[in-house]
Amino acid sequence: MVAPAVRLHALSTGSMTSSRGGFLDGETGEITYPVPVFVIEHPLGLVVVDTGLHPELAATTARLRKLASTFDVHLQGDGSESVGPVLSAAGYDPGQVAQVVLTHLHFDHTGGLLELPNARVVVQAREWAELHNERLLDLGAYNRDDVDLGHPRLEIDGDHDLFGDGTVTCLLTDGHTAGHQSVRVRTETSVYVICGDCCYLRRTLTHEHLPPISHDRDRHVYSIRRLAGEQAQGATLLFGHDPQQWTEIVRDGLHERV
Numbered sequence: 001m002v003a004p005a006v007r008l009h010a011l012s013t014g015s016m017t018s019s020r021g022g023f024l025d026g027e028t029g030e031i032t033y034p035v036p037v038f039v040i041e042h043p044l045g046l047v048v049v050d051t052g053l054h055p056e057l058a059a060t061t062a063r064l065r066k067l068a069s070t071f072d073v074h075l076q077g078d079g080s081e082s083v084g085p086v087l088s089a090a091g092y093d094p095g096q097v098a099q100v101v102l103t104h105l106h107f108d109h110t111g112g113l114l115e116l117p118n119a120r121v122v123v124q125a126r127e128w129a130e131l132h133n134e135r136l137l138d139l140g141a142y143n144r145d146d147v148d149l150g151h152p153r154l155e156i157d158g159d160h161d162l163f164g165d166g167t168v169t170c171l172l173t174d175g176h177t178a179g180h181q182s183v184r185v186r187t188e189t190s191v192y193v194i195c196g197d198c199c200y201l202r203r204t205l206t207h208e209h210l211p212p213i214s215h216d217r218d219r220h221v222y223s224i225r226r227l228a229g230e231q232a233q234g235a236t237l238l239f240g241h242d243p244q245q246w247t248e249i250v251r252d253g254l255h256e257r258v
């Protein structure tokens with residue numbers, strides 16, 4: 001079987017600043033980083049991986065509840081930087097997005113879902129179940145209003161080949177959260193893995209330098225090593241919030257080695 005032509009594009013919905021120690025346990029200072037979303041052009045439909053920040057965060061971080069003071073959100077106040085307008089500016093129709101793969105349900109990966117009204121949501125079942133975790137909801141890490149919007153939903157359990165042709169595959173990489181997943185994308189020329197927050201930064205991978213908080217630290221390490229294995233087989237890893245790699249992506253485009 002010849003795999004169909006697939007293209008991958010990276011876009012960012014604003015950026016954030018927070019404590020560097022929140023990404024790399026024990027470090028000090030602050031870090032400013034992108035909030036990426038990815039577009040996969042597949043002959044059977046447009047796929048978006050993660051949906052970035054909620055447009056309301058441009059004006060107020062109140063919806064982040066107890067985390068409101070933890071994150072400094074940089075999002076244009078004119079509404080141009082949430083996922084819908086960002087997709088439009090890149091030449092895509094947000095209404096034509098057929099599927100949204102959510103790596104996990106943290107607010108900076110789900111906030112733009114309301115702007116993709118016709119998509120099916122693809123999420124790990126064990127991640128969706130966390131929407132009943134009152135502690136996480138109270139904290140503000142998860143926001144039911146971001147994601148429980150009536151979209152059709154495919155809940156999966158483990159790895160899943162989205163089109164049955166090997167081009168777009170969800171990879172269970174839990175540990176950062178209960179049901180975190182990464183996404184492997186095979187284009188005509190390259191293999192990429194969208195890491196999500198399994199690896200915030202390149203350093204998370206190279207030094208197994210974890211954040212201070214994981215849902216399950218042992219599973220997190222296991223999943224980081226799984227992504228290292230993908231890299232060892234030739235995949236280019238796209239880290240969750242790596243400002244240096246993002247600079248390279250913007251400079252070189254995504255079809256170059258990054």
Ligand SMILES: [Zn+2]
Pocket residue numbers: 104106176197
């Ligand atoms: Zn996260």
